[in-house]
Amino acid sequence: MGAVVVIAGIDVGGVKKGFHVSVLDSDIGFVDLHNFHSTEGISDYLRGFDSLKLIAIDCPPRAQINGPRTRLAERQINQAGFKVQWTRRLPLEPDEWMLNGEKLWKSLEKFSPQVQLIETFPTIVSRELGDCELVLPLKLLRGGQVERAGYKDFIDSCLCAWAGMRYQNGEARGFGQDGDEVDELGIIWC
Numbered sequence: 255m256g257a258v259v260v261i262a263g264i265d266v267g268g269v270k271k272g273f274h275v276s277v278l279d280s281d282i283g284f285v286d287l288h289n290f291h292s293t294e295g296i297s298d299y300l301r302g303f304d305s306l307k308l309i310a311i312d313c314p315p316r317a318q319i320n321g322p323r324t325r326l327a328e329r330q331i332n333q334a335g336f337k338v339q340w341t342r343r344l345p346l347e348p349d350e351w352m353l354n355g356e357k358l359w360k361s362l363e364k365f366s367p368q369v370q371l372i373e374t375f376p377t378i379v380s381r382e383l384g385d386c387e388l389v390l391p392l393k394l395l396r397g398g399q400v401e402r403a404g405y406k407d408f409i410d411s412c413l414c415a416w417a418g419m420r421y422q423n424g425e426a427r428g429f430g431q432d433g434d435e436v437d438e439l440g441i442i443w444c
Contacts, residue, residue: 263415310418313355327430
């Protein structure tokens with residue numbers, strides 16, 4: 255058995271929904287679910303997991319793009335038959351949840367050079383669930399931080415964490431590269 259690796263998955267919402275975080279321990283599975291309404295506290299919370307190696311986020315690292323075209327990764331995902339919430343180009347105003355996500359990326363980029371950040375897309379990851387050996391203990395969904403209204407968002411955060419595990423194992427599919435062209439915000443891993 256290899257070294258224990260901890261991966262966090264984060265589903266990003268607007269100000270009202272906030273951030274739904276799942277923590278996946280490679281040795282024992284999902285160990286925690288937590289909801290935050292701002293980026294404050296997420297870094298401190300995640301620092302409590304000594305073996306944290308990767309954070310998989312369901313949101314682009316920037317809320318807007320500069321180029322004349324849509325993101326390559328989003329075009330490829332759309333061409334694969336999935337509905338995309340497009341990252342807006344300047345001067346269009348970005349969605350609130352994407353602004354929230356950009357704040358999250360900025361706060362986590364200072365986290366640690368040993369912790370990698372990747373973007374993911376849980377809708378695609380959910381298509382691969384037949385191959386997933388992970389189990390989400392229902393006791394993690396008990397009251398307190400976890401409310402029924404947020405179950406879907408916690409499931410998405412778990413899918414993000416699983417995408418992170420697939421990425422760590424070299425099993426994830428990347429969107430956002432076509433020959434020499436690479437998406438301006440990076441690859442979306444699924």
